[in-house]
Structures are given as structure tokens and as C-alpha cells.
Amino acid sequence: MTTANNGVNASGVSQVPLLDISRGNTPLKEEFMAAFESVLDSGRFLFGPDVFQLEETCAAASHAKFGIGCASGSDALLLSLMALDIGPGDEVLVPSFTFFATASCVWRLGAKPVFVDIEPTSFNIDPTRLQEQITPNTKAIIPVHLFGQCADMTEINKIAQMHDIPVIEDAAQAVLAEHNGQRAGSMGLAGCISFYPTKNLGGMGDGGMLVTNDEGFADKLKLLRGHGMEPRYYHQVVGINSRLDTLQAAALNVKMKHMAQWTEMRRQNALRYTELFNQCGLDLVLKLPTESDTSYHVWNQYTIRVPRGGRDSLRKHLADLKVGSEIYYPVPLHQQQCFAALKEDLAPLPETEKAAEEVLALPIFPELTADEQHHVVSSIAMFYGIEANFESKPRRKSA
Secondary structure, rough: OOOOOOOOOOOOOOOEEEOHHHHHHHHHHHHHHHHHHHHHHOOOEOOOOHHHHHHHHHHHHHOOOOOEOOOOHHHHHHHHHOOOOEEEEEEEEEOOOOOOOHHHHHHHHEEEEEEEEEEEOOOOHHHHHHHOOOOOEEEEOOOHHHHHOOOHHHHHHHHHHHHHHOEEOOOOOOOOOOOOOOOOOOOOOOOEEEOOOOOOOOOHHHHHHHHHHHHHHHHHHHHHEEEEEOOOOOOOOOOOOOOOEHHHHHHHHHHOOOOOHHHHHHHHHHHHHHHHHHHHHHHHOOEEEOOOOOOEEOOOOOOOOOOOOOOHHHHHHHHHEEOOOEEOOOHHHHHHHHEEEEHHHHOHHHHHHHHHEEEEEEEEOOOOOHHHHHHHHHHHHHHHOOOOOOOOOOOOOOO
């Protein structure tokens, strides 16, 4: 394996960040400032008109009837389980290969997260493993549309309907993603969206959204997010304080106008990566991410798999060349110390554990340039002692 002398390629690129939020935000600065000024003048910092507009827009974008803003994607998950009256003695099926919030919402309510293995190609929960984990105590299933590609909701819903188990979609990374033409968030009882700045629809701080087609469930979510209060100072149930503030909603309303374009830019970047990897033969060394025939992938992450224990060395090599990368996720949830009490009942999770040892996410943000992608792939080729030749025609036509 070789190392670089100076890290500068022929195009003059010397570094590539994992994410450059300012490239997307800076061109919209005047729109943001006008939106913020409008909120400032109104004085309606909570439940202002921008919040209701965003709820409607996100619901429509998700092919759902109702949107309910909240303080974070984590709260969206928590609120959905609270609305299902999940509590002690209940079990919720979740993947272990996901962000912490997918399971912590279960634990916080005194219920038990039951970890299910993933499919090796999509990184999403494996429907064939769901059936064997269902018990009389199973009260919900939370599939995660990881990295921007929907889980196999057709099979998941079939299993859930057989047992009359509600499905809550963790769509935190998957705004506008589709499975068989259906949008993320519209295929279960509710969908949970995160507006954390690194997401494909990122705000300027924390924020979240629930979308659903069930009016009764929407009403319950609205009640729970505001301390269970309706009317003012009369509390029907014990809820939480989880409101999406108007300033965040104002910024997100500006960004929503560009989501389709940004999504297409991500998809083109994914296609280009795959072509470049193929051209220099790295597809024979690495396992590249794919888009299933039933999916519309929004590529919140472009995650390669680095076999034979070389992932950490490759990541250090990229860091030395100032190429950003990240490991989503290095420690599966079932191996986290806080869930040690669950180990006795744990089913084998071989694909989850293998993925955690191999995955590496590369820069994929919409404004990433072709020259920067050439630099990323050239840097990886350098690690394997491969001469990157991008002159030949690509062997594949899709990402």
C-alpha cells in the first residue's frame, strides 16, 4: 500500500470535507435572513405560521396527510411510542445497526428493544429475521431507512399485519426516499424525520417531524408534544415539551424548495463514485453501495465496505490526505454498555457486527464537485497501490 507525497491531484484539489454545510446555506443567505426577519417581526417563535407551513409541506413530500413538528428526530421516535402507549413489559423490534435514538426511545419508556439483524447489501433490517423475534409482548416494529434507502416495507408490513403490530418508520435520513413508489414515512403508522444539520434535509440546530395518514394518531401526537395540554393548562395525559420552533421551521421552509434538486445532485454523485470505482478496479477490492430495484435512494450517505480489517488503516490514510470520512456506526447498539442487560436474550447478529467492522462513509453532499470525487477515489486507489485511470468508459450505468 502506498501513501501520498503531497495529497494534491492533477485538478488541484488538496482536501475534501465529509460535509460542507456552508456550500448549501451560503447561496440562500438572503432568503434565510428575510425568513428570520419575518419571524422576528411576528414575535411568534413557537407555533408560528412557518411551523404549520412546514408541517403541511413535509406531509405532502412524504405522501402523508398530517405533519406534526417536534424538537428532534429522537423526540419524534419517542412521541410515536408514547402515542402507542408502549411501556414496561412491552417489546419493540429494532435494528442494532443504527443511530442510538432508534433504541433509546424504547428504553426510556421502560420497554425492551429487541435487536434484529440487517441485510448485508442495504444495511436495513432483515425482514426474514423479524418473524423469529416476534413474541406476544411485541408491540411495535421500527425499521430504519438507513443512509437514505428504504427498508423492505412490503415484507415488513406483511409480517406486521399478520400479527397486528404497528410499524413506525425511522426516516431520519430518508426524506423523499421511496420503496415501490411509496415515500418514506407513508408506509407505516407514522414516519419520524430528523432535521439535524447533517441530514439530507438539515436545519440550523435540532428539529424533527412526524408524518402520518392516521388523523387520530396525529391528534394524539400533537397532544403529547405539548405536555398533554388541551385546552391551555388542562392536561389530559402526561406528555413532553417537544416543539419545533418557528425560526427552525422558517429556515427549513427555504430549504424545502431545493430538496428535489439536492436529492438529484446526491444521486448523480453516487453514480459518479460508482463509475470511478469501477474504472480503476476498486469495485473488485471494496464492496460498493447499491440501489435496489424497488428503491429511490436519496444517498444521505455513500457507504463503502472495506474487507479484511483494512477499514481503519484506510480511514487514517484518507485523513492524512485531508479527505473526510466517517464510520456510521462503529459499535452496534447491542454491544453498547448501556444495553448490557439485554445480552442474555440476544439473538445472533452476524451481519450487524460485520458491517460495523467494515463500513466507511465518503463525502456525498450535493455540492461536492467531480474533481473532489476524483480526488477521493484516487486517494483510495493510492492506498491499494492502484493507478487511478479515469479515461476508460464506465462498466456500469447505475449507482
